Amino acid sequence: MEIKIQEQYVTGGRARPGQNASGHRGSSILEMSEKAPVPACLACSMRMMLRFGEKVVNHWSCPNCGLECIFPQPDDQTLAGIYNSSYFVHYQSELDPEIVRAMKRATYKNQLRRLELGARAAGQKRLLDCGAATGYLAELAREFGWDAFAIEYSEFGARACENLLGPGRVYRGQAEEAAFAANPEGQFSVITMFDFIEHVREPRAVLEWARQRLDSQGVLLLTTPCAGSLSWRLMGRQWFHYTSREHLWFFSAESLRIVLEESGFRSVKVRPLAKAVTVGYALVHYARSNSYSRVFTPLARALDAILPAAVKRRRLWFYLGEIAVLARA
Numbered sequence: 444m445e446i447k448i449q450e451q452y453v454t455g456g457r458a459r460p461g462q463n464a465s466g467h468r469g470s471s472i473l474e475m476s477e478k479a480p481v482p483a484c485l486a487c488s489m490r491m492m493l494r495f496g497e498k499v500v501n502h503w504s505c506p507n508c509g510l511e512c513i514f515p516q517p518d519d520q521t522l523a524g525i526y527n528s529s530y531f532v533h534y535q536s537e538l539d540p541e542i543v544r545a546m547k548r549a550t551y552k553n554q555l556r557r558l559e560l561g562a563r564a565a566g567q568k569r570l571l572d573c574g575a576a577t578g579y580l581a582e583l584a585r586e587f588g589w590d591a592f593a594i595e596y597s598e599f600g601a602r603a604c605e606n607l608l609g610p611g612r613v614y615r616g617q618a619e620e621a622a623f624a625a626n627p628e629g630q631f632s633v634i635t636m637f638d639f640i641e642h643v644r645e646p647r648a649v650l651e652w653a654r655q656r657l658d659s660q661g662v663l664l665l666t667t668p669c670a671g672s673l674s675w676r677l678m679g680r681q682w683f684h685y686t687s688r689e690h691l692w693f694f695s696a697e698s699l700r701i702v703l704e705e706s707g708f709r710s711v712k713v714r715p716l717a718k719a720v721t722v723g724y725a726l727v728h729y730a731r732s733n734s735y736s737r738v739f740t741p742l743a744r745a746l747d748a749i750l751p752a753a754v755k756r757r758r759l760w761f762y763l764g765e766i767a768v769l770a771r772a
């Protein structure tokens with residue numbers, strides 16, 4: 444019966460919130476209404492409510508802990524189409540790559556500083572970046588003295604990471620299947636997940652995997668958009684992070700804490716994330732054709748056309764509704 448429901452709505456197979464492929468995860472029972480299945484919250488198991496619906500994609504939220512999700516999730520083919528080389532188009536053509544690099548490095552540097560002390564104390568200094576994109580964080584971590592490893596789903600990004608880190612240190616594919624020739628036991632002192640957990644089909648499985656891959660004193664550093672943040676409250680459906688079709692999860696601080704603790708993490712510390720962003724980058728983000736914001740997209744395109752380059756290069760620190768979470772294994 445359950446399998447029938449799944450097949451009817453999800454062509455990609457593994458899309459029920461919080462469930463693994465075989466569909467046996469206790470906290471995520473689907474309920475049936477007359478017309479469509481209703482997801483149960485990944486964090487607290489509460490029946491979720493439809494927040495708003497698109498023609499094919501529905502956006503749900505938990506009335507108890509504030510977790511939001513896309514259900515049904517896009518199928519594998521749709522996601523693979525999103526994560527092609529043009530996914531990193533802003534790294535390549537729309538903006539000066541050096542400006543984007545400097546911007547990303549400033550944000551990462553700010554966060555990696557939180558780890559430095561832990562790294563020295565731990566003795567072993569292996570850091571794994573999940574969702575490494577073209578490797579800016581891994582590169583920086585290496586400059587900070589870490590032995591850096593990376594996991595990246597896209598071929599384009601994985602190749603860039605390998606050029607930076609060398610052979611045996613980059614895995615292309617899903618995190619839970621990662622293996623590294625340069626670290627056969629697959630243990631790390633730090634795992635970083637910047638803008639990553641909102642992309643994965645099964646966050647709970649990924650966090651449990653990360654917990655197992657960390658040393659006993661290991662640390663997880665994670666950033667993600669935060670449902671319940673100030674910009675989330677102010678912008679409603681036009682919120683920055685809703686414009687990316689590949690975002691499948693929008694954690695509240697509370698729901699993320701629940702899932703982390705249930706995955707075996709402790710000392711979970713949640714902070715608002717300050718991000719270094721140039722004016723030009725913000726405009727390109729909103730002018731992208733896959734954005735569905737009816738207000739900000741035309742506005743961004745107009746500003747992008749008229750603002751002088753010097754203004755677009757300005758780098759400012761913003762709180763863009765994201766959180767940075769530090770948790771101990």
Ligand SMILES: [Zn+2]
Pocket residue numbers: 484485486487488489505506507508509510698
């Ligand atoms: Zn919940």
